[in-house]
Amino acid sequence: MSEQNPSTELSGYYAWTQTLQGVYYGPGSVSTALPKLLDTLGASKALVVTGNSLYTKTDVVKKVEGILREQNRYAATFYNIGEHSPISGIRAGADEFKKSGADIIVSVGGGSPIDASKAIIYFLHEQLGGEFLRQIAIPTTLSAAENSVGAGYTDEAGQKTAVSSPHLAPSGVILDAELTLATPERLWLSTGIRALDHAVENLYRPFVIPPLKYLCYGAIVDLFKYLPQSKADPNDIHARQKLQVAAWMSLWPREGQYSALGLSHALGHRLGATYGIPHGITSCLTLAPTVNLKAKVASEEDKQWLSGTLHQLKQTPTGSLEGDVVKFSSLINELVNNLGLKTSLDRYDVPREDLPTIAERALGGRNENHGDVVAFLEALYSSP
Template sequence: MSGQSTSTELNGFYAWTHTLEGLYYGPGSTSTALPKLLDTLGASKALVVTGNSLYQKTDVVKKVEGILRDQNRYAATFHDIGEHSPISGIRAGAEAFKKSGADIIVSVGGGSPIDASKAIIYFLHEELGGEFRRQIAIPTTLSAAEYSIGAGYTDDAGEKTAVSSPYLAPAGIILDAELTLATPERLWLSTGIRALDHAVETLYRPFVVPPLKLLCYGAIVDLFKYLPKSREDPNDIHARQKLQVAAWMSLWPVRLEKYSPLGLSHALGHRLGATYGIPHGFTSCLTLAPTVKLKAKVASEEDKEWLAGALRQLGHPSTGSLDGDVVELSELIKGLVGNLGLKTSLDQYKVPRKDLPIIAERALGGRDEIHSAVVSFLEELYSSP
């Protein structure tokens, strides 16, 4: 394999997102960061948006409520956000926002409450007009929803859909590893694979500038290093904080000139998640490794180079060929999923085999040239773990 890169990415554009005013990180940072962000944003009353499990089974939401009450900035808490952000919860959340007298949302939890809050803001803007309402996100998983401008949710027909605007991304983010201690292990680790999915697919995502891809290399290295450490010792705050920063690097906030979807693994995950009730972390556990393996056959030379570079960043020697290096990276991802105890299968989630062609078709958006290859690797995901 030649050591000389053939990358043609010598022209481009980069800008920060429209909305982000500040990101604070560090164990225990919420108590000081939340009041600072509220001051920066000129917010007076906050609606806390979260999921029922986090609200009922942990004290995480109570801690956030307490900080808001101490500041006399607490309006109410809405905790009816389900997995994959059903539209019914979003509608109810928008009504709760209006009734509470809040002027900002503080979301607490994983990708579902953060995306649901973006959708609530979108529909409030559609209904009420004026400036977009704003959100401060306090994530407790590694799904990285807080860095994107899109909001995925499940519509009335059970299909995954989305809204998008540059003004939907959170205006403030707090990465506080102490608030992640109550996150169930499999949720924490599987969303770490989701972050890995972001980082890997950003390596071949259109319109992404090279410096962001180098950040993704850093994310990949830290996710491979600290996810096993976090499994070894779930109370290791240092590892958890490093993982939160790695998730940040995996989907660095960026304002792109053109729409740029992440890639096939994510597209498949959206189709599998909403329709069959598979958590997004576990869709990445299923689809990322085989997607990377497929890239060895169908990707451009430039995309293969970026993927092969990840192998070298992980300290693994080249196999001697570009295609071989991409396949080897796929094997390392597969091995990490297995070592974390996250190996799963489509039959475990009762995905009918007869649905595979339509799943592939919808994920590919009409790219018929690789349809049969995608169906084939989905077939391979039926063997029991």
Template sequence: MSVLSAEEHPSTQLRGFYGWTDSLKGVYYGPGSLTTALPKLRAMIGGTKALIVTGKSLYHKTDVVKKVEEALEADDAYGGTFYEIGEHSPIAGIRAGMTAFRNAGADHIVAVGGGSPVDASKAILYMLRDEDGGELKRQIAIPTTLSAAEYTVGAGYTNDEGNKVSLSDQALAPSGIILDAELTLATPERLWLSTGMRAVDHAVENLYRPLVIPPIKALCYQALRDLFTYLPQSKANPTDVSIRQKLQIASWMSLWPMKLENYSALGLSHALGHKLGAAYSIPHGITSCLTLAPTVRLKARTASQEDKEWLSGALFYLRESGTGSLDKDVAKLADLIDRLVTDLGLKSNLDQYSVPRTDVPKIAELALGGQTKDFFDVVALLEGLYTTSV
């Protein structure tokens, strides 16, 4: 009997390395955990005075930031609140945040909100270290969406030219994370559900992202099961804190902290989202609603055997039967993602965001990093995101 080599049977190539991010001390989770977890995390990092970094809507339209302020004031650790962080973290807000941090005499940041405040806080601390020297100051993240920016060592922000750029450092991962579902009740439904689709995007693209180890992919399978189960339930029962808490845990599983040498987009769906988001003012959760299902459908035709096997495996966790064909299994997963977007009321198209059709080749080229492989397939994918085909 002949035995296949690893090269002939790529699914047997199970080798790699896993390490925890150096800076992350811990994740506290549970409804009402803010008041008990924040002092513990501050003690772990030796933080004495915090600057809260958040967005205007969360600051002005909810009492979430006020609750964090009160928790810090109780320990005489409140240094101020900076809320000039816009969507996609514009560089102007980051520069102003650096000034606010210095003026407050702060030694750490407490980021409250979605991916923009968390990423902006990373950029603020990174640039402060570049300008002032010394050790990188620390961040505690309190997310109110499901975007999962708090689990990465990189940060994306929008530069002066309006382009999304990134920076990366192992020390940039927040030192502490608090998942208190009660603080998410004020998050607008469309933002909450669309960032849930962002978490779906993370879980799916981690199934074919290079260097992701099998145990992490198993977490992604469970994340997909929970996201497909609880996102529709959360839409139907928006005040159910227990469902929201399960979704926060699913978001965590979708982008479990890993030590990777380079910070980059997880895959094509994320790369397209980065190029569409800041340039055309499309929220990242919505870009995932637009690009993920078509990307998976493309993978059914172009992905490696290994990647197709991992994608096909998701059907079992979604309680869906296989088709008997890897290609058809992957296409079925794409259909399920598309149906979830529809069921959540998140369907949109590029016409709605006034993305010029003449920009399609440029967007494809930027998303592919200048590589020519799959260029025409990606152009066709983007053309399919308009109201009518080109």
């Protein structure tokens, strides 16, 4: 098997994440799915982990708490998880879990509370030993953090870091579109671009098996279709449920880790926590130019997978792989603009002098495309 990209090899391995016991989806599904998952997992008391805005400004968390109370399975709610999951909130959440008498976490919200819950579980296991605790994830954005075995968080120095274990993936997931109605439009749509980022980068990351790539094609089609519909009618539950399933397809749960991050994700990690840019917005900035760069530097196989998106999107091919990849990049850029998500690095006060370091860290010390990456980051400012 090739060490570089075995995607087309006719041998390989796939397994579901070790922990996942079920995914329930559909509008209104939380009221029946949550008790079923708690029964399946043999859980008695749940700590709800969420963010301050979702807790104080919506009734979403109250609805989840109410279901748990009806089941006599509510322990407490911890709502001090900030954007990019700061380590201080994770430590406080671990302390709250120990005090509450809970035996499971129910996370509610976007990628930050879901990843923070994974990190809480990781650090509690380090402290207490024994079996890993479990999480039921109820996402209200399209970031798809519920499908991975890793937990990204922000350390004391403000840098993005991560922990990973096959035991950290949620044991249950509930995709209930009704719970997303309170999600702010910009957060909802930009995390949709984050899901698109997952799907697109899985087309050229090594060690992503062909069936998952075709799931990603399906995710790309639905994200291009239903994100504009959701913007046009924010109360369209059908479109929202389609988008939740598309986000699921964009990062299908699997045992172990995916290969190293794609460039757009790696840049997002370098930009997000350090400069306070939301994850969805980093994808709005970096995905289209990353795909454009792939037309120049990607392998023929990776270009073929990217070129295939035009057929999936019913777009006329250009006659060359490189031209097709550039056209796909322009379609991503057009989608971002039409969703009202176009932004710039200067809006977030990213110093130009930091760009070489950002590029170097995103490339993991590989310098072959360093100049190209710095150049496209330079182009992400609103003025010369």
